[in-house]
Amino acid sequence: MSRFIPNQNEHREKMLREIGVGEFGDLLEPIPEKYRLKEKLQLPEPISELGLNREFEEFASRNTGAELACFLGAGSYDHFIPAAVDHILLRSEFYTAYTPYQAEVSQGTLQAIFEYQTMIARLTGMEMANASMYDGASSAAEACLMAMRSTRKQRILIAGSLNPRWQDVIRTYLKRDDFEINEIPFLDDGSLDLETAGKLIEGGTAAVLVQYPNYFGLIEDIQPAAELIHGSGGLLIVAADPVALPLLRSPGDAGADIVVGEGQSMGIPMSYGGPYAGFMAASAKLARKMPGRIIGRTTDRAGQTGYVLTLQTREQHIRRDKATSNICSNQALMALANSAYLSLMGERGFREISSQCYHKSHYLEKKLLEIPGISRLFSKIPFFREFVISLPVSSIAFRDRMIEHGILAGLPLVELGEGAMLVTVTEKRTRDEIDRYAMAAAEICGGGTS
Amino acid sequence: MSDIPEGFRYTDSHEWVKDLGNSEYMMGLTAYAQEQMGEIVMVEFPGMLDFNSGEILGSLEAVKTAEDFYAPFDCKVVRINEGLEDEPALINENPYDKGWLVVVKTDDPSGFNSLKSAEEYTEFIGE
Amino acid sequence: MKTVFEISSPGRIGVSLPDLDVPATSEIPPGLLRENGGKTGLPEATEGQILRHYVNLSTMNHHVDKGMYPLGSCTMKYNPKLHENLARIRGLSGLHPLVPDELAAGSLELMYRLGEFLCEITGFEGVSLQPAAGAQGEFCGIMIIKSYHESRGEKQRNEILMPDSAHGTNPATSTLSDCVVVGVESNEYGLVDPEDLKRKVGPLTAAFMLTNPNTLGLFESRIEELTSIVHEAGGLNYMDGANMNALLGIAKPREMGFDVCHLNLHKTFSTPHGGGGPGSGPVICSEELARFLPDPVVIREDDGSIRFSRNQDSFGRLLAFQGNIGVLYKAYAYIRTLGAEGLREVSENALINANYLKSKLADYFDNPFDNGPCMHEFVLSGDRQAKLGVRTLDIAKRLLDYGFHAPTVYFPLIVHEALMIEPTETESLEELDTFVEAMVSIAGEAVEKPYLVTDAPVNTPVLRLDEVKAVKDLCVVEPVDKGENI
Structure with a gap:
């Protein structure tokens, strides 16, 4: 036995x-x-x-990628996680509990998720948020479906500067004959082609979805896109990077109706792709169109404050084939990781993280631009944490050579050119690591030291 | 036992229908159905449109259930009980009067005439 | 309890961050900066305060490590502690999802082996570990089935047949997949009625979706007939594997005529539920359907190396990356720990425990479908108590006072006042007897002192909560203090 x-x-x-x-x-x-x-x-x-x-130590030792200095991002990021986060997640009370169906013995999970919803709503500048989705990409797909339900229109426009993996997931979720997905191209400077967007919107569009900052790290003003789609009765969905939000104008302030994003960078390890947590926030009037679980505050028979799953008639276990989504299990423990992380970081800590990502990525960019033959693509638009460089050598060959230097250099974006590479710098990268990156790059690109 | 007043007609999906004259009919949810649902917290109407018999005229939500209500015959919705927007529990408190849902119009009375009588509906719900 | 925002005070912080070690050479243009002077409204508290907050919250939860969790259909078994450590090994948790495959050889091999294990357990050939939960597994399975029909020029097949006892995710998945739900009736034994299935199949049938054992905890004895009816009509059979805890080493879905199924690793394979996720819902299918699996799949090359691959005919991608990998590690660890005999023992004991409870409770509660052995769970009806004015919801709440979690209630829909009980194999005889005592005691209270049940719970951190108020006065985020400038 x-x-x-x-x-x-x-x-x-x-x-x-x-x-x-x-x-x-x-x-x-x-x-x-x-x-x-x-x-x-x-x-x-x-x-x-x-x-x-x-056996597991042996598996882990063969994951040699985990030992390199990580300048790879594109949707998953190597951020610092305070030790206290894991101590909270490892409470049996949280991780061995089920979905809080019996509210009287689930107040811990329920209040923690209520607080999570609050933090997500505040960060994104929205009125409400749900209890989490599987990941950022599926959250974006669900947001498109939500916009279609809400506007009764069946066309979605997604920015070409949206993470291509997310685009794939959206196409999977919206794969049906009566739905239309069009792509809004980006201009040579990397910004959204609003003129084309204006034309594509005509004739009834449920939503425009933009990434903020976009896949190339570019910080675009999203308000013009909001005005454009609102003018035709549609919604603006923003796929936001939460780490950028302490610095940048919130999507809600800029006119977003739904904000989705990936919570991995807030206290969740990269873990080869999951489990992560998608977040979804929206304006209050869309509450009943939202997918997934939502926690609400109420009172008990004695008048004490308590929390329950609410607006449940949207969900599959009640509305069955008419539910707003089929989602049942979400990523509750990962949402807890997000809220523990954000609580520990707090107002000042999270802004500091954001600011260090900004400055460190700019420091590396400057270093790289000193190397002959390296330039930045889309250089007219400011960037956050990630930027695209153009190398004088193939970006795939560059990546492979950099591995020999102990560095994961970034993601080759061959669709933008043979030498194009998406480079990410989080607060976790030290000046020494960044300097080593630049030196190795100089060597590989044939120049001297910078 | 639920109140099932005479003089109304009833559907299998638990709506009552009342002839207002001038080809207009008022509809609501029966006392039996609202008891089953519990306190109703929201009502949603698609609007003043034409509906075929059996199409969804709107939906009602309680805390743990959601039910649609249906056009009993081909008709056009001409009035909606706007009071329900702020106070959906009127359906629970006063299902046959202040809790009415919509008024529909049709020129063909045969659909109305083929609905259940109070007696037939009583038998139908087995009370 | 106070919220984390209420314990907040300006200036406090819960982390120590290093100083910026590079020169700050650039600033964000003012027009792009956050409004309100950059305030986000996040809490401000020390590490100790935050820990105390969450630990105090946690004490208000019921959980498997505290007591029995007989929640039907959810398989709330013990979660081995080692597995939490394993998933946190730096070489596994610190790996970026987009590293070149050769830098992830350990994780890829583990995933490949886990896929082989799941195929062996279910009898299938193709596998995707990507779906994040059971419902996404269902979506994945139905998309595979749609791709199959489309590849055969039968795109019109859009009807998903399912019994009236199906999980809510099944019809919701059908709608998400742009299919139409066709209900199939259960017979007086709580099993799918083959005659009704025959009437419902046809040229539009895409799939028959069945949970087996079904949601009453009964094995669909006429499964061969059912799956054959669907195949003969040109449809495929999908198994919702939520109840696979009954069948490990006992029977394989593939042999029963299923073409594709999903498993819930967070149920059958002991990965923790996390208060509602993350789960993992791998999809396993026949060789014929494997080419439609989502992107990416894990394959072994002729030289023995393992890598990600794209299927030409894949229906697409479900998540940004390759699944809830951290959950996969734990399921792999579970299967490795138990081996073939250990897995069979899991199901044997799950069956014995469920049948034991069913037998012990038979005199006290109605069981409308008691026609012999159940599998890993069973469904009682609280009808007898309801006639006394004590509803199933009350019984559920009273169990909380006795220190147990409640069973699943009011599901499946075909049982009045349903109480669905799944003890799992990790409960001891002694614990089961304590649960029986509680249930018997409550049945007695329902007769003699019904108010004890209808007023329950009273020994919990809060009393029964006003769910109507929660909907009517919707409050889903902490309002910002009027004094705060956010």
Whole structure:
């Protein structure tokens, strides 16, 4: 018997007697004989705790990418996580609980998520937020569906400067004949082509979706896009980078109706892609069109404050085929990580993180621009944390050579040119690492030291 | 036992319908149905449009249930109970009067005439 | 309890950050700066205050490490502690999702092996570990099925058949996938009625979606007939694997005629529920359907190396990256710890525990579908108590006073006043007996002192909450203090 199963043979026999069957096999009577497995599953022999630890250490040691200085971003970021975050997540009370269906014994989760909703709403400058979605990309896709439900229009315009993986997810979620997705191209300077957008909007568009800052790290003023789509009765969806928000004008202030984003950079490790947490915030009038769980504050029979799942009639377990989404499990524990992180960082800490990302990325950019042959693409528009450089060598070859220097240099964007590379600098990168990046780049690009 | 007044007609989906004359009919939710739902917290109407028989005229929400209500016959919605927007619980408090939902218009009375009588509806809900 | 905003005071901070170690050479143009002088309204408190806040919050939760959680359909089993450590090993948690495959050889190999395990357990050949939860797994499965029909020139097939006892996610998924739900009736034994299924299948049938064991905890004994009816009509069979905890090492979905299924790693494979996620809902399918799996899939090359690959016919991508990898690590660890015999023991004990409870409670509660053994869970009806004015909701709340979580209530919809009970294999006989005592005691209270049940709970951090008020006076974020300038 494994260390997870308490009942021994004597218990089993006693229980089978109570049930009124002679042996375990009698309980399988409802399963037709032909389907009952005669052979045991072909799986490796069981392993001890100690052995499993070793096996995992071995797996981990083969992930050599985790040892490099990470200048790779594009939707997942290597940020500092205070130790206290994990201590909160490792409370059994949080991580071994289920969805808070029985509110009276789930106030911990419920209040924590209520506070999470508040933090997301405040950061994004919106009136409300839900309890989280799977990730930023699926949250963006759900926001498109929400906009279509709300406006009863079936066309979505997505910015070409939106993360291409997110574009793929949106296309998957909106894959049906009566839905139309068009792309708004970006101009040579990397900004949204508003003139084309104006034409594409005509004839009924549910929403325009822009990324802020965009996939290339560019900080665009999104208000003109908001005005454009509002003028035709549609909504503006903004896919926002939360780490930029302490510095930048909030999407809500600029006119967004729905704001989505990826919460990974707020206290969640990169973990090879997940679990992360998508957030979704919106204006109050869209509350009933929102997908996912929403926590609300109320009172109990004695008048004490308490929290419950609310507006549940939007959800699948009640509205079934007419629900606003099929989402059930979300990423609650990751939302808790977000709120623990934001609580610890607080007003000042999170702004400091944001500011350091800004300055460190600019420091690297300046260093790189000193190297002959390296230039920045879209250099007229300010950027945050990420920028695109054009290298005199192939960006894939550059990336591979940089690995030899112990550096994950960034993401090659070959669609923008053979030498194009998206480079990210978070607050975690030290000046020494940044200087090493620049020196190695100079060497690879054929120049001297900078 | 729920109140099922005489003089109204009833549908299988638990709406009552009352002939107002001039080809106009008032509709609401039966006392039985509102009891099943619990306190109603929201009512939504698509608007003053034409509907085919069986199409959704609007939806009602309680805390743990949501129900649509349907056009009992081909008709046009001509009035909506706007008081329900602020006070949807009127449906619970006064289902046959202040809690009415919509007034519809049709020139063909046959649809109305084929609906259930109070007696038939009583039998239908098995009370 | 005070909110984190209420314990906030300007100037406090909960982290120590290094000073900026590079020159600040550039500034954001003023027009792009945050409004209100840059204030975000985030809390301001020390590390100790924040910890105390969350620890105090946490004490208000019921959880598996505290007590039994007999929540039907949710498989609330014990979550091994080692697995939390493993997922946090720096080489796993610190890996960026876009590193070249050769720099992620450890994680890729683990994922590939986990995929093989899941195929062996279910009898299938193709797998995607990407879906983030069961509902996304369902969406993935239906998109695969739609792609299959489209590839055969049968794009018109858009009807998803499902029994009236289906999980709410099933119909919601059908709508999300632009399909139409067609209900199939259950018979007097709580099983799908093959005659009704025959009437409902046709040239528009895309798929039959079935949970097996079904949501009553009953194995669909006529499964061969059911899946054949659908195949003969040109449709495919989808299994909602939410209840796979009954079948590990006991039976394989593939052999029963299913073409695709999802598993809930956060149920069957012991990864924690996290208060509502993250889960993971891998999709496993036949070889014929594997080419439609979402991007990317993990493949093994001839030279033994493992990498991500794109299927030409893939229906698309579900998440920005490759899934809830941290959850996959824990499920892998679970399967490695137990092996074939251990997994079979899981299901055997899950069945014994459920049947034991069913038998012990038989005299006290109605069981409308008690026709022999149940699988890993069973559904009682609180009808007898409801006639006394004590509703299932009251029974659920009273169980909280006894220190248990409530069963799943009012589901499936085909049982009046339903109480769906799933003990799982990690509960001991002693614990089950304590649960029985509580249930029997409540059944007695319902007769003798019903107010004890209808007033419940009284031993919980808060009393019954006003859900009507929560909807009517909607408050989903902490309002900003009037004094604060935000």
